[in-house]
């Protein structure tokens with residue numbers, strides 16, 4: 511049998527079956543090429559305490575897609591849609607073709623596909639569920655550097671798709687879009703990518719399109735306060751209890767002004783972040799995982815990690831412990847009308863409460879981050895992502911039932 515890695519929705523990895531050869535060449539095709547490598551056969555669990563796609567290792571392809579309920583569609587249509595979407599997502603994540611399949615993912619394994627569903631602020635009014643809307647979905651404050659495009663922001667419903675194969679990811683996108691039927695219409699859609707699994711000799715923190723190692727400071731699943739910071743606890747009280755085990759996603763399309771960035775010499779680029787470009791080590795010394803020494807002074811009497819360095823300003827110690835789990839995709843949508851690359855970061859961050867995660871950090875970054883002159887926030891979304899479905903449940907059932 512083919513070796514299969516199974517990733518729990520909470521990110522734990524286990525091996526289902528493995529041949530004596532590790533399974534990678536087991537069941538080779540007629541031409542002798544290996545059948546399913548672990549990339550194809552890795553399966554992410556649909557059911558669980560939390561939805562998949564939050565602590566799941568980042569996949570190499572991603573689609574973010576927001577929908578608005580169609581005019582006239584309300585709670586009944588929303589329930590039916592969440593049922594359809596859950597059935598389809600569960601099948602595809604297990605590597606099975608959904609009903610009426612397009613065939614795009616035929617021959618491929620699950621390829622770490624994860625599908626994550628969220629509800630935007632406007633969903634609650636449309637479905638008559640306003641009393642159950644968490645205050646955490648109150649609109650994010652405006653930031654001085656925002657250049658937001660409303661048509662590519664927010665939305666009633668949000669779906670995050672990730673997979674380690676581009677066809678598997680696109681297949682999922684099409685299937686879910688077809689499922690929307692007459693109930694919901696696409697509001698915006700964004701396509702992203704990350705480094706492919708296996709591209710580096712050993713697993714490493716990914717790089718973004720500025721060339722920086724990005725993700726080092728993220729909280730780790732093994733941190734004692736990880737759950738408290740990232741997931742909504744149970745028993746928060748009545749109207750919003752349905753969010754137990756859920757998390758809030760802040761989504762920002764952040765354009766990188768790469769032509770300007772790439773003109774900066776590397777030592778200046780490193781001062782913008784406060785970390786070395788080659789290996790991500792703090793400018794205060796050590797290796798990638800060494801803690802930043804924010805007080806260390808250089809020979810010139812100034813702090814080695816500058817006052818406006820991105821990693822200083824965003825560090826949890828500088829923000830009363832505010833922490834978020836950043837799980838972005840890069841994007842590249844070709845060349846913009848002004849001739850510059852339309853590329854950057856589909857920034858997605860996860861937290862139990864946006865007011866203790868994204869908001870205070872972005873407020874400070876907005877005021878004095880050295881990175882600001884090289885980026886532009888172009889769209890924004892805030893979504894309530896409910897806990898994972900139990901067997902036999904659909905996503906969001908505890909809100910909609």
Ligand code: HEM
Pocket residue numbers: 718720722723724725726727728762764765766783785802820821824825826834854855857868871872875881885
């Ligand atoms: C850290 C890049 C936007 C929050 C970092 C690091 C890099 C980076 C290279 C250092 C390595 C690491 O710890 O991951 C970028 C780029 C951005 C961007 C290129 C935009 C295109 C943001 C935004 C926020 C944010 C919008 C939140 C409002 C953080 C946090 C850390 C961090 C919390 C970790 C700090 C620590 O734990 O010490 N970012 N970032 N970043 N960034 Fe960003």
